[in-house]
Amino acid sequence: MSAIYPGSFDPVTNGHIDIARRGARILGHVTIAVLDNSHKNPLFSIQERVGLLREVFLHDENIYVESFSGLLVDYAKKKGINTVLRGIRSADDFAKEMPYAVWNRQLSGNVLETLYLPADPALAHVSGSIVKEVAAHLYKNRHDDIVLAHMVAPEVRTALQDRYIT
Numbered sequence: 001m002s003a004i005y006p007g008s009f010d011p012v013t014n015g016h017i018d019i020a021r022r023g024a025r026i027l028g029h030v031t032i033a034v035l036d037n038s039h040k041n042p043l044f045s046i047q048e049r050v051g052l053l054r055e056v057f058l059h060d061e062n063i064y065v066e067s068f069s070g071l072l073v074d075y076a077k078k079k080g081i082n083t084v085l086r087g088i089r090s091a092d093d094f095a096k097e098m099p100y101a102v103w104n105r106q107l108s109g110n111v112l113e114t115l116y117l118p119a120d121p122a123l124a125h126v127s128g129s130i131v132k133e134v135a136a137h138l139y140k141n142r143h144d145d146i147v148l149a150h151m152v153a154p155e156v157r158t159a160l161q162d163r164y165i166t
């Protein structure tokens, strides 16, 4: 079995890594699909986000990384995959995710189903947007960034340093 794990991954966090690996253990294979959403003005370009994910999952043989644009249902159809994987950190996440799952199922003619994995509570506070916000301040003010080591992979920490330390 195979699933698509879609997202912005700007940047990938330890929360995403945990969901992808746990998902792959259950489902067999996971294709991480990075949304090419340049209109959202991401910190990392689509090439950088895909590159970081590929570095992080270099030794995970059952996890692949690709980019996509347009509707997720069209990408899933092209790949021949009928399952979407998403992580849920909170009731808020669940409320946001529900419409996506329903839309994707209806848009696909009841083919594309979404499976949710609960986030590890130790990582439930971690999001790409807070990581970026904290990193910007830490590096701008030359503070110790050790707290980021619990939230992102070393490659991502280095990429954040490169981006914010001028």
Ligand code: PNS
Residues within 6 Å of the ligand: 006, 007, 008, 009, 035, 070, 071, 072, 073, 099, 100, 101, 103, 104
């Ligand atoms: O990491 P994010 O930003 O929460 O991920 C959101 C994502 C990429 C899963 C969602 O925006 C998405 O699937 N976008 C693709 C466009 C699409 O299919 N939209 C309609 C789904 S209802």
